[in-house]
Amino acid sequence: MRPKIRVFKVERNSKMVLNKAYFWTSTIKDWIKLLQPESYKQLIIETLKDLVDRKLIKIYAFVIMPNHVHIVWKNIALNGKEMPAASFNKKIAHEILKDLKLNNQKMLQHFMVQEHSRSFRIWQRDALAILMDNRGKLEQKISYIHRNPLQEMWNLVAFSVDYKWSSAKFYHDGIDEFQILTHYMDLL
Template sequence: MLLGEVYFWTDTVKDWNQVFSSEKYKQIIIKTLEELVKRKKIEVYAFVIMPNHLHIVWRMIEVNGKEMPHASFNKFTSHQIFQDIKLQHPEKLSDFKVTDTERNFRLWQRDPLAILMDTQNKLEQKIDYIHVNPLQERWQLCEKPEDYDWSSARFYETGTDNFGFLTDYRNLL
């Protein structure tokens, strides 16, 4: 990923574990995005948090220390979620065990999907995809996109930013 470019990003939980059926883990995602926006490391245009993955349309603005903001996002969210799992659900820890040289546990699968949003059509198609994701037959998390609390759909439908960190993608055009 390059600084200054807008990407459609998909991060998937290792082995498709449904970590984000827990509201507190979804809150960790929200708080981390909020902090990175506040520190002017990223801009977030759209997102959805699904039970075992998330999609974000975002721009990396500047590095966070020595790492790209998406790396900081993954590292921080993993750390926070694993802290809670160790304390509250230690039996679940084995679901995330890995034999990597750099770590014992992995929350996010390696190599998240990052697609450069280089046309308005592609950008709008991905944002629409994000917003209807909770309605898919497999999930059935809500009846209308704006009814799902863990997405930017309501922001685009009503103009209300319940998260305080969203930037309207139409400002890019």
Template sequence: MLLNEVYFWTATINDWKHLLANDEFKNIIINSLEELVSREKIIVYAFAIMPNHIHIIWKMKALNGKEMPYASFNKFTAHQFQKLLQQNQSDFLNQFKVDELERKYRFWQRDALAILMDSREKVFQKIEYIHNNPVQEKWNLAKESADYKWSSAKFYETEIDDFNFLTHISEAL
């Protein structure tokens, strides 16, 4: 990913485990996004947190130290996931154990999908996809996309930003 470009980004929990079904883990993601936005490292245009993956349309504005903000996001959230699981669900934590030199646990699958949003049509198609994901029959997380608490759909329908970190995509186009 390049700085100052808008991307559709999908990150998946390792082995598609439903770690993010629990709201405490969703809040870790929200807190990380909020922090990176407040420090002007990213701009978040749209997102949805699903039980085992997340979709975000965002722009990396500046490096976070020596690393790209998405790397900081992955690192911070993984550390917080581990901490929370160690306190409450050590059996579930063991399902994320890996035999790697640089880490003991892996929460995010390697190589998140990053697609450059190089046209208006592509951006709006992906926003629609993100917002409709929770209402798909497979997930059935809400009846209407704007009713799903863990996405930006309500913001696009009502202009109410419950997360205080969203930027409307029209500002990027």
């Protein structure tokens, strides 16, 4: 007998608010697999760690995929005048653009845009933010995050706990290699 699968209505929120938990997805422009290098994944971890250490965010789950990032997190305080999620995207884009300009002009061309305020865009506009307003939805999204590297289109590892760039190992054996995570039960 198959286990019953619970499905939740997905409500998209265009604006995150402080002190609410969200399932958040930010995707590289045109789904280009820009985040494959270990150095870019490490940049993401370091940026998240800085925001955690400065008590601007709490992270409950994450995965860094080749062309997108999923995070269940709470933005706790503004970073200057902006939400930490915006600071995160800006910092990552700035550092990747700097690296591409120095080391990969060919790849850099994929991110050229003709917009009023910029010449390059790393992230697609409007990250997805879904409010985590109940335990079932929260657990469903964390499970989705941890299974993401196993999907047939990615096939990055055989077992979710073997994928270094996610919180799966933390929830499996309590090891937070990056020292950025808070258990989701602290939300409830």
